[in-house]
Amino acid sequence: MSTQAIESLSEDTVRRIAEERDEPEWLLETRLNALSALETAELPDVIQTPGRRWTDLEALDFESLVDPLNQSDTTERSVGDDEVVVLPFTEAFDEYGDVIEANFGSVLDPEHNYLTALSVALFTTGTFVYVPEGVDVEDVTVRAEMNSRSLFSQTLVVAEESSSVTILESIEPGDGEVDGDRYFSNLVEIAAGENASVQFGSLQNLDDETYTYSLKRADVGVYGTVDWIESNFGSKLTRSDVESELNGDGAESQIVGTFFGTEDQHFDINARVWHQAEHTTADLVTRGVLDDVARSVYEGVQDVGNDAWNTSSYQRENTLMLSDDAEADASPKLIINNHDTEASHSATVGQVDAEDLFYLESRSIDSHTARNMLVEGFFVPVLEEIAVDEFRDDVEELVFERLQ
Amino acid sequence: MATLEINDLHARVAEEDGERILRGVDLTVESGDIHALMGPNGSGKSTLAKVIAGHPAYEVTGGEVLLHLDEEDVADIDAEIDDEDYHWELLELEPNERAALGIFLGFQYPAEIEGVTMTNFLRQALNAKADEREELFEEEEEAEADADDEDDGYDTSPMEGPADDGEIGVAEFQEILSEKMELLDMDEKFMQRYLNAGFSGGEKKQNEVLQAAMLEPAVAVLDEIDSGLDIDRLQDVSKGINALRDEQGTGVLQITHYQRILDYVEPDHVHVMLDGEVVKSGGAELAEKLEDKGYDWVREDAFEAA
Numbered sequence: 037m038s039t040q041a042i043e044s045l046s047e048d049t050v051r052r053i054a055e056e057r058d059e060p061e062w063l064l065e066t067r068l069n070a071l072s073a074l075e076t077a078e079l080p081d082v083i084q085t086p087g088r089r090w091t092d093l094e095a096l097d098f099e100s101l102v103d104p105l106n107q108s109d110t111t112e113r114s115v116g117d118d119e120v121v122v123l124p125f126t127e128a129f130d131e132y133g134d135v136i137e138a139n140f141g142s143v144l145d146p147e148h149n150y151l152t153a154l155s156v157a158l159f160t161t162g163t164f165v166y167v168p169e170g171v172d173v174e175d176v177t178v179r180a181e182m183n184s185r186s187l188f189s190q191t192l193v194v195a196e197e198s199s200s201v202t203i204l205e206s207i208e209p210g211d212g213e214v215d216g217d218r219y220f221s222n223l224v225e226i227a228a229g230e231n232a233s234v235q236f237g238s239l240q241n242l243d244d245e246t247y248t249y250s251l252k253r254a255d256v257g258v259y260g261t262v263d264w265i266e267s268n269f270g271s272k273l274t275r276s277d278v279e280s281e282l283n284g285d286g287a288e289s290q291i292v293g294t295f296f297g298t299e300d301q302h303f304d305i306n307a308r309v310w311h312q313a314e315h316t317t318a319d320l321v322t323r324g325v326l327d328d329v330a331r332s333v334y335e336g337v338q339d340v341g342n343d344a345w346n347t348s349s350y351q352r353e354n355t356l357m358l359s360d361d362a363e364a365d366a367s368p369k370l371i372i373n374n375h376d377t378e379a380s381h382s383a384t385v386g387q388v389d390a391e392d393l394f395y396l397e398s399r400s401i402d403s404h405t406a407r408n409m410l411v412e413g414f415f416v417p418v419l420e421e422i423a424v425d426e427f428r429d430d431v432e433e434l435v436f437e438r439l440q
Numbered sequence: 441m442a443t444l445e446i447n448d449l450h451a452r453v454a455e456e457d458g459e460r461i462l463r464g465v466d467l468t469v470e471s472g473d474i475h476a477l478m479g480p481n482g483s484g485k486s487t488l489a490k491v492i493a494g495h496p497a498y499e500v501t502g503g504e505v506l507l508h509l510d511e512e513d514v515a516d517i518d519a520e521i522d523d524e525d526y527h528w529e530l531l532e533l534e535p536n537e538r539a540a541l542g543i544f545l546g547f548q549y550p551a552e553i554e555g556v557t558m559t560n561f562l563r564q565a566l567n568a569k570a571d572e573r574e575e576l577f578e579e580e581e582e583a584e585a586d587a588d589d590e591d592d593g594y595d596t597s598p599m600e601g602p603a604d605d606g607e608i609g610v611a612e613f614q615e616i617l618s619e620k621m622e623l624l625d626m627d628e629k630f631m632q633r634y635l636n637a638g639f640s641g642g643e644k645k646q647n648e649v650l651q652a653a654m655l656e657p658a659v660a661v662l663d664e665i666d667s668g669l670d671i672d673r674l675q676d677v678s679k680g681i682n683a684l685r686d687e688q689g690t691g692v693l694q695i696t697h698y699q700r701i702l703d704y705v706e707p708d709h710v711h712v713m714l715d716g717e718v719v720k721s722g723g724a725e726l727a728e729k730l731e732d733k734g735y736d737w738v739r740e741d742a743f744e745a746a
Binding site for chain 1: 565
C-alpha cells in the first residue's frame with residue numbers, strides 16, 4: 037500500500053537542501069530519484085500476528101512530522117587517529133568525492149522502502165568514515181543531538197582491505213525547543229573490504245515524543261568482520277533494522293541488541309543476516325526489558341543461501357517483562373538453502389523468576405533491589421559482548437537510570 | 441543468645457485448595473545448638489524451612505514463628521533498644537527482614553543467577569543486612585524522618601559493586617571472605633563467577649555454607665545441605681557448619697535424610713517429622729536408630745500415642 041504524499045515535499049525542497057550543502061550533481065540525482073520513488077515505495081514490513089499489526093507505521097503523520105528545511109543538529113565527531121577520515125559529507129566531497137560516489141547507496145539501496153527513500157532525499161546530517169587500507173583506529177565517536185522537528189541522518193563507512201575501526205554513535209535530544217511529535221531517521225551503510233574489521237555501536241536515547249526509524253546495513257567482504265551493537269532506550273516508537281550481508285568467504289558478523297522500554301514506549305527491533313558465501317559466521321544476540329505498558333516486537337532472520345557452504349549461524353533473543361501490562365512478541369526465523377550449516381535460534385519472553393527473587397531476599401536484600409540486580413544481571417551476557425568499555429559503560433548507565 | 445520458637449505452625453500451598461502441609465509444628469532452636477530434622481519424603485521438612493524464611497508459595501494458616509534475641513544479638517545497633525525489640529513475630533515480616541534479624545535459609549536447590557558475581561552479591565547482601573537492621577530497630581519517628589530524605593536506596597550498580605563502601609570496606613570484606621573460603625576449602629576464583637551459575641551440586645552447597653558464614657545468622661536452617669556431596673566436600677561443608685556454631689554461636693537446624701553428615705556434625709537434638717508434625721525428639725542416638733530401623737516404628741509410636 038502506498039503512503040500519503042507529503043505536500044511540503046517537492047523537487048525544489050530537495051534541490052535547496054543539495055544546493056545549500058554544495059553537493060555534487062550525482063548526489064542531487066540520487067536524492068531526486070529517491071524523492072520520485074516515494075510515489076511507489078512501500079513502508080517496511082512489520083510483524084503481524086492474528087488480529088494484530090504490531091507496529092503501525094501507517095499511523096505516522098509524516099505531513100506534520102517532516103519539516104525538511106528546518107533540520108538542526110549538534111554533532112561532535114572525534115577521531116582517535118588522523119589516519120582515518122571522519123567528516124560530515126559536506127566537508128568530504130572535495131577530497132573524497134570519488135570514494136563517496138563509488139560507495140554511497142551501494143550497500144543500502146536508497147529506494148529500499150518509503151522511509152529510506154525519504155531519508156536519502158532529505159538528509160542534512162551524518163558522517164562519512166573512511167579507513168584506508170591497513171589503518172587500525174579504535175576511538176571514532178560521533179555524538180549527535182537532535183534540535184529540530186525532524187532530522188535525517190546518513191552515515192557511510194568505507195573500510196578498505198585489512199583496516200580496522202571502532203565507531204560509536206549516539207543520538208540524544210538537544211536544546212531545540214520543539215513542541216510535540218518529532219521524527220528521527222538514521223541510515224547507516226558499511227562497506228567492509230577484504231579482511232577489514234568494523235565494530236559499529238549505536239546508542240539511541242531520544243525523548244518520548246520522538247519517532248525513530250533506523251536501518252543499518254553492512255556488506256562484509258572476504259574474511260571481513262562487521263560487529264554491530266544496537267542499543268535503543270529512548271523514543272516513543274522505535275523501528276530498528278540491523279542487517280549484515282556476508283558476501284565474502286569467511287565473512288563474519290555479530291549483531292548485539294539491547295532495549296529497555298518503560299511507560300508506553302514501543303520497540304520494533306529487527307536483526308537480519310544473509311549468508312551468501314562459504315565459511316561465514318553470524319551471531320545474533322538481543323536482550324530487552326519492558327516495564328509498565330511498553331511493547332516490543334522482535335524479528336531475527338538468518339538466511340543461508342544456496343552457495344553458503346559450511347555456515348555457522350546463531351540467534352538468541354530474550355525479553356524480560358517487569359510488568360503484567362507489558363507486551364512482547366518475538367519471531368526468530370531460520371531459512372536454510374544449504375544444509376552444510378550449523379545453526380540455532382531461540383527466543384524467550386519471560387518474567388523475573390520468583391525463586392531467584394526469593395533467593396536474594398532470603399539474603400537480606402529487599403525485593404526492589406533484588407529485582408534490579410536480576411535485571412542488570414539479565415543484561416550482562418549482552419554487555420559482555422561489547423568490547424568497547426566506553427560504550428558498555430554508557431549502556432549500563434542507561435539501564436541503571438531506568439531501574440531507579 | 442537467640443531462640444527460634446515455632447508454635448503450632450500450620451501452612452498450606454498458597455493456591456486455591458492448596459495442599460495442607462504443615463499441621464501443627466512445634467520446635468525450638470537455640471543459638472549454639474545443632475538440631476537435626478529428619479523424616480521421610482513429603483513429611484514437610486523443606487516446607488517448614490521455606491515457611492520460616494517467608495517463601496511466598498506457602499500460606500500460613502495458624503501458629504507462630506518467634507525469634508527472641510538478647511543484648512548480644514543487637515550489640516551492633518546504635519538505636520535505643522526497647523523490650524519489644526527483643527521479640528519478633530517473623531510471620532509479620534518480609535523475607536529480607538527475617539534474614540536481617542538473623543534467619544538464614546540454606547537452599548536445597550540454590551537459584552542460579554546469571555550476571556551477578558559472587559563478590560557483588562555477597563557485598564550487596566552484607567550491606568543490605570546492616571541497613572535493614574538499622575531500619576528494623578530504629579524508632580518509628582526516626583524511620584519516618586529517614587524516609588523523607590532517603591534516596592532510592594539502590595544507588596549503586598550491582599554489576600560494579602557498591603560505589604560507596606557502605607558498612608563494609610573492601611579490605612575488610614576481602615579479609616573475612618578469604619578466611620571463610622579457606623575454611624571451606626573453596627577456590628578464590630569462585631568470587632568472580634556468577635552466583636551459582638554453572639556450579640556443580642557440591643559447589644552450590646559449599647556456597648550456601650559460605651553465605652551463612654559471611655552473614656553470621658542467629659539461626660541457620662540448612663535444607664539437605666548434605667545431599668549430592670562426595671565425601672571430601674561433605675567434610676568441608678561439615679567443617680563449615682561446625683564453625684558456624686563454634687565461632688559464631690549460630691543455632692543450626694539441619695534437615696537431612698542421611699545419618700552420614702551427622703557423623704561429622706554431631707547434633708545436640710534430633711527430631712522426626714511425619715505428616716507435617718514433629719512427632720519425636722531425642723538425642724544423637726535417635727538418628728542412629730532411624731538409620732537402622734527406618735521411620736515405621738516412629739509412625740507406630742506416634743499413632744499409638746494418638
